Amino acid sequence: MVKTYSQLYLDARKTLMATEDMQTAGMLARQLLCHVSGKTQEQVLADRELYASEGICQEMDVLTARVASGEPLAYILGEWEFYGLKLYVDRNVLIPRDDTCAVAALAIQKGLFLDKDPRILDLCTGSGCIGLAIASRVKDARVTLADISRDALNIAKKNAVRNNLTGRISCIQADALGKPSAFLGKFDLIVSNPPYITSADMLELDHSVKDFEPHLALHGGEDGLKFYRSIAKNYAAALKPGGYLAFEFGDGQGDDVCRILEENQYTILERTRDYNDRERAVIAQLGRKED
Numbered sequence: 001m002v003k004t005y006s007q008l009y010l011d012a013r014k015t016l017m018a019t020e021d022m023q024t025a026g027m028l029a030r031q032l033l034c035h036v037s038g039k040t041q042e043q044v045l046a047d048r049e050l051y052a053s054e055g056i057c058q059e060m061d062v063l064t065a066r067v068a069s070g071e072p073l074a075y076i077l078g079e080w081e082f083y084g085l086k087l088y089v090d091r092n093v094l095i096p097r098d099d100t101c102a103v104a105a106l107a108i109q110k111g112l113f114l115d116k117d118p119r120i121l122d123l124c125t126g127s128g129c130i131g132l133a134i135a136s137r138v139k140d141a142r143v144t145l146a147d148i149s150r151d152a153l154n155i156a157k158k159n160a161v162r163n164n165l166t167g168r169i170s171c172i173q174a175d176a177l178g179k180p181s182a183f184l185g186k187f188d189l190i191v192s193n194p195p196y197i198t199s200a201d202m203l204e205l206d207h208s209v210k211d212f213e214p215h216l217a218l219h220g221g222e223d224g225l226k227f228y229r230s231i232a233k234n235y236a237a238a239l240k241p242g243g244y245l246a247f248e249f250g251d252g253q254g255d256d257v258c259r260i261l262e263e264n265q266y267t268i269l270e271r272t273r274d275y276n277d278r279e280r281a282v283i284a285q286l287g288r289k290e291d
Contacts, residue, residue: 001054002051002053002054002057003051003052003057004048004049005047005049005050005052007263008033008056008168009030009033009044010029010119011276012029012033012060013025013026016029016067016068018068019068019229023254026049026139028067029064029225030044031073031155032073032076035076035077036056036059037056050142058291062074063076068133069110070207070208070212071208072209072212072213075089075095078090080095080127082096082100082129082134082135083101083127085127085132085133085163086162087127087132087159087163088127088155088162089127090155091213091214092149092151092155092180092214093126093156093217094213094214094217095213096126096129099274099278100193101177101274102273102274102275102280102281103130103193103246103247103248103280104129104134105272106283107120107130107134107189107191107283108133108137108138110246110283111134111188112137114138114188117139117140117188118138118140118185119141119142119185119187119188119189120138120141120144120187120189121143121144121146121190122143122145122192122193123146123174123176123191123192123194123231123233123235124176124194124215124217124227125153126152126155126156127155127156127159128145128155128156128160129159130193131144131156131169131191132145132156132160135165135168136163137163142170143168143169144170144184144187145157145169145171146171146172146173146176146184147173147174148173148174148176149214149216149217150173153171153173154205156171169248171265172184176192176194176230176231176235177226177230179236180235184238186238186239187238187243188240189243189246190231190243190244190245190246191245192245192247192248194220194247194248195217195218195219195227196224196249196253197218197220197221197224197250198224199217199219199221202219216278220250223256224250224253225253225256225257227258228247228257228260232245232261232264232266236265241271241286241287242285243285244283244285244286245261245266245284245285246282246284247261248259248280249279249280249281249282251278252281254279257273257282258282261282266284266285267285267287268282268284269283270282270283287288
């Protein structure tokens with residue numbers, strides 16, 4: 001049964017209001033309709049009384065049901081925006097969140113004042129969102145995207161190509177829980193959004209996260225801090241003297257992460273908050289203040 005674009009939107013919104021408020025349901029319905037029709041929001045509005053094809057109507061029903069089941073919209077669309085960049089995403093990588101802009105902004109701010117042609121490592125890169133955001137803003141930076149997951153690295157490579165950043169981007173498999181290979185060389189700055197969900201909190205995650213996003217990129221061990229301990233200890237060997245390390249961390253983890261950094265001879269430079277006013281990121285310099 002064919003429907004007008006207006007009816008497709010209204011039917012999808014009604015279905016999604018079973019789990020969402022009206023505003024969110026409307027936003028999701030609009031994004032789905034634009035995706036399946038290939039039209040902009042303005043075009044959909046202008047064509048609201050026109051009938052959509054049977055194929056569009058069928059696909060709209062299928063995708064609406066997927067959203068209603070809890071599947072994240074980003075995975076359904078196959079892309080998401082972060083720091084002004086359009087990124088491919090699938091279930092091999094976390095969906096980039098606005099929270100992560102906090103650590104990206106810290107790294108960009110520092111990167112702009114590093115020596116010419118700085119080397120920057122995005123460890124636990126996932127989709128590549130942080131490293132690519134840095135490369136897009138720090139025009140002379142040479143950025144390495146590193147992850148233990150080959151599937152994630154394939155997505156990161158696609159995103160480098162999509163955003164025309166391949167000339168200054170390299171991708172390499174690396175384990176944040178091990179020692180860095182000498183092959184990596186030395187970096188001016190390492191930035192990481194590592195897994196930081198505790199074992200207990202993994203059991204309480206929202207269905208849309210627990211059942212769809214990769215646990216490899218979420219679980220940070222019993223207390224959520226095992227990646228911070230490893231990176232702070234082991235990856236100092238991959239920093240130039242006086243180099244910088246920037247971390248994203250979870251709600252309430254700031255003091256523990258800073259303690260780990262200080263125990264590994266880093267000096268805390270700045271702690272910052274995300275858009276929801278939650279403390280979310282820190283940048284530190286390798287070396288004591290008295291050095």
